[in-house]
Amino acid sequence: MEIASDYGFSTLFGGVVPSARVSPEEIKSRILFQRFPLEWAGRYNDRGYVFRDPIVHRLQHDRNPFDWQEAYTSCDFPKDVALIQGEASEFGLRVGYVVPVTMLDGRVAAVSFGGCHADIGAEGRAALSFVANYAVGNLLHYKESRKRLIGKVTPREFDCLLWASEGKTDWEISVILGISRSTVTKHIVSAREKLGAVNKPHAIAMVLRSKLIR
Incomplete structure (x- = not known):
């Protein structure tokens, strides 16, 4: 931009x-x-x-x-x-x-x-x-990488983690994806639970280590 x-x-x-x-x-x-x-x-x-x-x-x-x-x-x-x-x-x-x-x-x-x-x-x-x-x-x-996570997190949950890894806030992610801020928060919490991460930064770190987000 x-x-x-x-x-x-x-x-x-x-x-x-x-x-x-x-x-x-x-x-x-x-x-x-x-x-x-x-x-x-x-x-x-x-x-x-x-x-x-x-x-x-x-x-x-x-x-x-x-x-x-x-x-x-x-x-x-x-x-x-x-x-x-x-x-x-x-x-x-x-x-x-x-x-x-x-x-x-x-x-x-x-x-x-x-x-x-x-x-x-x-x-x-x-x-x-x-x-x-x-x-x-x-x-x-990113979308191809996202397919590998199907069964763990949903496509939308992956999108939220993707933008969070770029330093975007929940509100900024909601604007980019065209959904509400509360929905973004819900997706990130759900992804964290599915990945067994203790918090959002941990969830992002897990996918970074797996080279699913670059």
């Missing part, structure tokens, strides 16, 4: 692009990370805006990085443009840059940087493309 902020961006979202309409639960499982204003993130997720987002429309066929404005201009659904562009701007999200990332299994992920204004040239575009690919690669590595 620090690199993105150098170019004027204040938010980011990363996820696996849906190729067809899927359930809200499936959409949530595709989210890799999100740092949006809480109210906007909740509205976007709860109202299923992903299916009306011109950026997602463009990602169905474009594998090259693009500006939000390019997606708005090329979209064939003006009502969707008015909805997403209008409501996003209410939260200071007026400009953005999207980097598609093709994964090994052929699926497409994307990282979207947003903000009120941005100053991005060729150097900035290259830097953000590198950051996006690195971030998605790291998260996918």
Whole structure:
């Protein structure tokens, strides 16, 4: 996020692009990370805006990085443009840059940087493309590592431990994962009990020693 902020961006979202309409639960499982204003993130997720987002429309066929404005201009659904562009701007999200990332299994992920204004040239575009690919690669590595813990901790419990290992507070983790703070605390306590750890730092240390979080 620090690199993105150098170019004027204040938010980011990363996820696996849906190729067809899927359930809200499936959409949530595709989210890799999100740092949006809480109210906007909740509205976007709860109202299923992903299916009306011109950026997602463009990602169905474009594998090259693009500006939000390019997606708005090329979209064939003006009502969707008015909805997403209008409501996003209410939260200071007026400009953005999207980097598609093709994964090994052929699926497409994307990282979207947003903000009120941005100053991005060729150097900035290259830097953000590198950051996006690195971030998605790291998260996918974590998700693969997480599978090894199935039977001990749940995927969501692993996510909470993952972000805790990065020094995030329960509140910060709740924002990143789009869940309540109390739910984060509940997941961490449950993971600690399943791992037989005496406290949260011990649980994190256990998975670090097992090289499940790096």
